[in-house]
Amino acid sequence: MSLHEASYYSLEGESIMEEAWQFTSKHLKEVMISKSKQGDVFVAEQAKRALELPLHWKVPMLEARWWKDIGLGEKLSFARDSLVASFVWSMGIVFEPQFAYCRRILTITFALISVIDDIYDVYGTLDELELFADAVERILIYFEWLGNIQAYFVEAKWYHGGPMVTMTAYLSGTNPIIEKELEFLESNRDIIHWSFKILRLQDDLGTSSDEIQRGDVPKSIQCYMHETGASEEVAHEHIKDMMRQMWKKVNAYRADKDSPL
Template sequence: MSLHEASYYSFEGESIMEEAWQFTSKHLKELMISKSKQRDVFVAEQAKRALELPLHWKVPMLEARWFIDVYEKREHKNHLLLELAKLEFKILQAIYQEELKDFLCLVHQWLRNIQAYLVEAKWYHGEYTPTQGEFLENGLVSIGGPMVTMTAYLSGTNPIIEKELEFLESNQDIIHWSFKILRLQDDLGTSSDEIQRGDVPKSIQCYMHETGASEEVAREHIKDMMRQMWKKVNAYRADKNSPLSQTTVEFILNVVRVSHFMYLNGDGHGAQNQETMDVVFTLLFQPIPLDDKHMVATSSPGTKG
């Protein structure tokens, strides 16, 4: 059986390993049949399992779980070793359950996003223009900010803190106001194109419909709303009793900051303009030119620092 498993690590052109596979496959089949007749379940099951798939191709923990069950049926088993294997698996299982529980907060965020999209679809097909308040309460979710934050937190935070996780899921305080800002900035940059393509009225159109204001006045109102919301965000950021760490807070704010850059002069995300591309290229790839004369002067032998 060990030789059979080893044969699956062969390279192209290794004829000896190919012969080993053929030899062991034949004898394992014979062994499986004979041991089944003898009711030697442990060996028969192992032979059958090996012929189905080699260990090299299997998920290790799934195979470990299967092996524990089979080993327990063995007549002459090491009880201490079996208990140790069970204990180790239980510990790993508990870790997996904790991780699954954490990523469940993520499933809820996806469901909230889908529900927010459905609300907007209902508005659109019903030709309903929501109030600005209605739009923003739904829009802070549909913009995807809470979901992005939760995904990043679960992917990059070690250890994950239950109190922070619960707060992030609540969409309150700093999260509430930060992603309303994100929604508003997105609307300023994208609403004109999205309305032409066929989409639900955005915060600008909602305000115009609600008050009778012109688009220019509505846009200025939105900008002032963002400025006032940033004041609320600043207060939460300075709160020493906040359940969120400064690292998590800064991540949330960075998402909002990116929106200001991305949508300042139009839709820099969905319809990338050259200005947006140039700035990103400068950030990631373009080196800062150095003063050659200065470099020569500072690196010449004998130059005093």
């Protein structure tokens, strides 16, 4: 499991790390199946959880809660250190009062995004959406929000909404706003582009079926199924692998010693 986690920090072109991911994924699946048959639900659940997402992609507080709810810390002695580490980590990140304002602003931001997204995907006619976009363009000063509205109008450009959320998160934080960091974000749009592709694909994995049932537009999974004739299960795996490859691009920025972020 540790090697599996480490493989998610790989960069493009690192064949040994890619081989490590394939090797550990194969054996974790075998562990999950064999332990399930043996009734060892705790080890099986750990393997399943590791295959779903690596730790550093998860929300620490939710991960700590899962450890507690399933009782792994009590059933498996070697899990206790991880349980405690996850809990302490989440307490340090989630409950620090200096981030309260940032969390409130981001909550409002995502609420607005969700409403506007549903208007464009489900409820508005083309004529209504065009009027809405024109109205927003006349009244909005904040260019990232305007870009987001325009991006919704052309669904193929969905990734342009990413800068708005990223900049909102940065500007509403408590750390000093540093010009060098703003310049880096402005001149390195790729990291925002890849990050939000990952976000949208991950969102599709979790909600696409429900959204299709309520009349939403096809998501990445349905598009891949239509284009290739693949099953939904195969499409899920394809999208997950796309995300993993995109993470390698993001990792390059995380590993860059010259990055000011």
